[in-house]
Amino acid sequence: MKIDQKAWFDRAWRGLLLGLMLLFVVNIGLMVAAVGTSSVARRWLGTWLPEGWTTTWYTAAWKEFQLDSVLWVTVEVVFAVVALSLLIGVPAAYTLARRNFIGKRALMLLFLLPLMVPAITYGIPLATVLYQVQLAGTIYGVILANLIPAAPFVILVMTPFIEQIDPNLESAARVFGAGTGRMFWHVLVPLLAPGILAASLLVLVRTIALFELTFLTAGPDSQTLVVALYYAVFAAGVRAPQSVDAMAMIYMAVTLVWLLIALRFVNPTQLVSRVKEHPQPVL
Amino acid sequence: MSAAADTTPHAPLDRALLLVVPAAAFMLLLFVYPFLYGLALSFDPKQGNWLANYTFFFTTDNEWPTIWTTLKLALPATLINVGLALPIAYKMRVKTRYQRWVTTILVVPITLGTVLIAEGMLTYFGPKGWLSQFLQLVHLYDGPIRLTHNYWGVLISLIVSGFPFAFLLILSYITGIDPVLARAAATLGADPKAQFRHIYLPLLAPGLAMCLCLAFVQAFSVFPSAILLGSPAGPTRVISIAAYEAAFEQYDYSLASAIAMLMGLVQLVIVAAVLALRGVFYRGPVAGGKG
Numbered sequence: 117m118k119i120d121q122k123a124w125f126d127r128a129w130r131g132l133l134l135g136l137m138l139l140f141v142v143n144i145g146l147m148v149a150a151v152g153t154s155s156v157a158r159r160w161l162g163t164w165l166p167e168g169w170t171t172t173w174y175t176a177a178w179k180e181f182q183l184d185s186v187l188w189v190t191v192e193v194v195f196a197v198v199a200l201s202l203l204i205g206v207p208a209a210y211t212l213a214r215r216n217f218i219g220k221r222a223l224m225l226l227f228l229l230p231l232m233v234p235a236i237t238y239g240i241p242l243a244t245v246l247y248q249v250q251l252a253g254t255i256y257g258v259i260l261a262n263l264i265p266a267a268p269f270v271i272l273v274m275t276p277f278i279e280q281i282d283p284n285l286e287s288a289a290r291v292f293g294a295g296t297g298r299m300f301w302h303v304l305v306p307l308l309a310p311g312i313l314a315a316s317l318l319v320l321v322r323t324i325a326l327f328e329l330t331f332l333t334a335g336p337d338s339q340t341l342v343v344a345l346y347y348a349v350f351a352a353g354v355r356a357p358q359s360v361d362a363m364a365m366i367y368m369a370v371t372l373v374w375l376l377i378a379l380r381f382v383n384p385t386q387l388v389s390r391v392k393e394h395p396q397p398v399l
Numbered sequence: 400m401s402a403a404a405d406t407t408p409h410a411p412l413d414r415a416l417l418l419v420v421p422a423a424a425f426m427l428l429l430f431v432y433p434f435l436y437g438l439a440l441s442f443d444p445k446q447g448n449w450l451a452n453y454t455f456f457f458t459t460d461n462e463w464p465t466i467w468t469t470l471k472l473a474l475p476a477t478l479i480n481v482g483l484a485l486p487i488a489y490k491m492r493v494k495t496r497y498q499r500w501v502t503t504i505l506v507v508p509i510t511l512g513t514v515l516i517a518e519g520m521l522t523y524f525g526p527k528g529w530l531s532q533f534l535q536l537v538h539l540y541d542g543p544i545r546l547t548h549n550y551w552g553v554l555i556s557l558i559v560s561g562f563p564f565a566f567l568l569i570l571s572y573i574t575g576i577d578p579v580l581a582r583a584a585a586t587l588g589a590d591p592k593a594q595f596r597h598i599y600l601p602l603l604a605p606g607l608a609m610c611l612c613l614a615f616v617q618a619f620s621v622f623p624s625a626i627l628l629g630s631p632a633g634p635t636r637v638i639s640i641a642a643y644e645a646a647f648e649q650y651d652y653s654l655a656s657a658i659a660m661l662m663g664l665v666q667l668v669i670v671a672a673v674l675a676l677r678g679v680f681y682r683g684p685v686a687g688g689k690g
Contacts, residue, residue: 133487136487137487137501137505140505141504141505144559146523146529146530147520147524147559148511148519150522150523150528150529151518151519164529203421204421205422207419207421208419208421208422211415215416217413223419226430229430232612232666233616233666234616234662236620236639236643236662237662237663238434238663239659240643240652240655241434241437241440241656242429243646244433244436244440244646244652244655245432263425263429264429264430267425267426271422296414296415321509324512325509327512327622327623328620328639331622342514345514345515345518346623349514349517349518349627350626357522361518361522364519367514368511371512372507375507375509375510379506
């Protein structure tokens, strides 16, 4: 009797979880589908499906929002942020993973804080400072602002990766006379390649979607796609909703492609800690 | 900061320590300096004494309630996100054929971004959207549904954008816990519930605390969806809107910095509360956790 009740409870619990997951996924799928349908609709007012189909909204949105220049700015910002955050993040992660030194905890806190504080909190003082040195409103200001959460993120992702590489490999390289620079390029970088790839793809996806900091520091010529989309939705009253939807679909396509590439190389479960693979998982 | 580290007993001058200098210098220059600058600026108001910005904030009727407005959105959103993500991630910890597919599907909404979610919700949940038409078709609810331009719209968008993130984070912490520990407990007669309560939960406490903090930051700094999906003049005038208006509509950077500092302060209080709560579940270091 008791076993029966327990099994029933177990099944109900599993059903509830599955139901919640389905509710979440189905509603989000429909939400995206609604935007997609609207972006190819000729006229769509209160019916299940629009009256006619057209692709003119995409060309209209492309011209109206100057998407070619916006996309170009986005590409420039994103790749600059990825490259620079790797350049300063990976060496720092190496030292944090390998060495113990006085002030290490304070340094870790310094790298953790930007992720723990709302972007607006430091974004507004930062924008003020950047305006004073006349970097705000330019693409350089946007890149610098986006680096603040990106570089610590690289450090946090890379430190556990480096920790699990055998230090003996480095000692071996040193025995054969390699200096720090050669050891870094010929031993560490090849071994770290999967981790670097993972970190850079995650930074890339995050930077495309990061709104607040870009919004606070961008000028009219340095908007990234997400900020341009915000202005489009914000001022939607004066435009056909379909053209805003078309732009939203372009935005989603851009981020989705990169996320799928990222998930191809990165198992999402390995983001924070390494999975211990065991032959027979317990149920 | 790392200059002081050169005093390690073994190496007189460890050149590896220089590698951390660029990152540290960058953070000091672009994070710590603006932060301190903002703090100083907030005590240097346009007019009045050094506390004028803070007295203004706490005595003006549409300023100080923004703290509660934001907390009323951010706290439920955080609890719902983490509360849903924990059991689902716990189920997904076992490597099966579906694990990768289900995690991918649940993680994809991260890419949508708050602005796209807002636009999608305006279309889908709107008065003539598919949801409202469906509910009328099956006669579940005939009145107009109001899920946009109010509190619920913002809350839903926070869940849509926050849940995948919380799920991803908790999943990676859970899969980092050695399943051998749970198997050992099982041989000693622990049922799944006891395994969760006495093995997973204590080992997960640090990760869970981290996840709560990060999920809260995300919800607390809600900005675009509060404007696009909420009613930014009234019930969803969150604190970031107040800060933004002060900075870029009134051009009062001093007041804006003061509000930003208050935001940071509330955030710190919540982080401290979470860490205190963590102490209830977690005592002492656990070596068998993450590798």
